Amino acid sequence: MQKIKFNTLARHIYEEERKYPEATGELSDLLHDLSLAAKVISLEVNKAGLVDILGFTGSSNVHGEEVKKLDVYAHEMLIKAMDHGGHLCVMASEEDEDIIHIPPEFYIGKYVLLFDPLDGSSNIDANVSIGTIFSIYRRVSPGNGPGTIEDCLQPGFKQVAAGYIIYGSSTIFVYTAGNGVHGFTLDPSFGEFILSHPNIKTPKKGKIYSINEGNYLYWHPGLKKYIKWLQEEDKSTGRPYSSRYIGSMVADIHRNLLYGGIFMYPADIRNPNGKLRLMYECNPMAFIVEQAGGRASDGKKRILEIQPEKLHQRVPIFIGSEEDVLMVERFLRENE
Numbered sequence: 448m449q450k451i452k453f454n455t456l457a458r459h460i461y462e463e464e465r466k467y468p469e470a471t472g473e474l475s476d477l478l479h480d481l482s483l484a485a486k487v488i489s490l491e492v493n494k495a496g497l498v499d500i501l502g503f504t505g506s507s508n509v510h511g512e513e514v515k516k517l518d519v520y521a522h523e524m525l526i527k528a529m530d531h532g533g534h535l536c537v538m539a540s541e542e543d544e545d546i547i548h549i550p551p552e553f554y555i556g557k558y559v560l561l562f563d564p565l566d567g568s569s570n571i572d573a574n575v576s577i578g579t580i581f582s583i584y585r586r587v588s589p590g591n592g593p594g595t596i597e598d599c600l601q602p603g604f605k606q607v608a609a610g611y612i613i614y615g616s617s618t619i620f621v622y623t624a625g626n627g628v629h630g631f632t633l634d635p636s637f638g639e640f641i642l643s644h645p646n647i648k649t650p651k652k653g654k655i656y657s658i659n660e661g662n663y664l665y666w667h668p669g670l671k672k673y674i675k676w677l678q679e680e681d682k683s684t685g686r687p688y689s690s691r692y693i694g695s696m697v698a699d700i701h702r703n704l705l706y707g708g709i710f711m712y713p714a715d716i717r718n719p720n721g722k723l724r725l726m727y728e729c730n731p732m733a734f735i736v737e738q739a740g741g742r743a744s745d746g747k748k749r750i751l752e753i754q755p756e757k758l759h760q761r762v763p764i765f766i767g768s769e770e771d772v773l774m775v776e777r778f779l780r781e782n783e
């Protein structure tokens with residue numbers, strides 16, 4: 448078994464920052480504040496079955512989905528934890544149509560935060576893993592007043608950090624600041640995230656595919672062929688693959704990151720842009736997976752190079768082990 452240095456998330460962030468003499472510590476503060484919000488959300492998620500918090504609020508979000516109370520709770524908690532730290536100039540959330548301004552009484556900083564407060568929220572009632580995803584950019588708008596939509600609409604390769612928190616059998620905080628991917632497990636008894644997955648590297652090729660196969664009828668012909676190909680027996684290429692699909696992107700990608708494999712949410716006849724959101728889901732997960740040695744594309748080009756046009760833009764995604772993503776791209780290309 449690999450011996451892992453006993454370290455907390457807070458100390459790890461500090462140690463990483465010290466490698467860069469020019470660092471001001473602001474990004475560290477942001478990550479630290481996010482970890483605090485994560486602990487509070489984790490506590491609430493763990494209580495979900497006990498308190499009267501399940502069910503719909505009755506309102507729907509900008510995507511026309513019914514919003515669950517825990518989505519709203521996580522969204523509000525993140526804003527509450529992040530808006531007054533002095534390091535952000537603007538935020539945006541999957542659960543809010545517009546950008547979120549920093550209240551005028553607080554300092555305005557140089558960073559931009561985008562987040563999906565609760566991912567996989569349709570799984571809440573069944574006690575299945577859900578998560579939070581975040582993405583951090585440097586501001587690009589001039590001056591040091593409030594941030595703008597322009598600050599939020601940056602391509603993914605400009606991210607300075609990204610991460611996710613899974614509320615699963617344990618709560619795990621995974622992040623990258625462009626120097627590898629590191630995972631920390633929350634010890635609920637003393638409330639610290641402890642380094643449990645240092646420098647995560649994803650296998651070059653996996654044995655798992657993850658996709659909502661109920662949409663088969665509506666898929667691109669190349670994708671239909673690819674999935675059938677994965678199901679055929681061929682020992683030399685490790686087939687057939689196993690199928691695993693939770694329906695929480697965070698949890699599906701986290702599992703594949705550790706074991707190797709491919710997660711897909713494709714475009715189809717009914718949803719020409721797929722389902723998942725570029726700014727809150729695809730970019731941060733793509734940054735993390737690439738940092739772990741994997742690949743993320745929309746079927747043709749790198750997710751991180753897409754120039755966003757809208758805050759809530761959707762994009763097809765194929766993400767995971769490099770060889771698996773290259774293979775699906777080939778099937779799509781050769782079956783146009």
Ligand code: AHG
Binds near residue numbers: 568695722
């Ligand atoms: P969210 O709960 O943030 O709206 O995201 C749900 C997403 C994502 O987590 C998951 O991968 C996908 O929806 C599942 O969609 P299907 O139910 O269509 O498979």
Ligand code: MN
Binds near residue numbers: 508512568
């Ligand atoms: Mn949602």
Ligand code: MN
Binds near residue numbers: 566
């Ligand atoms: Mn989501």
Ligand code: MN
Binds near residue numbers: 541564565
């Ligand atoms: Mn969500």
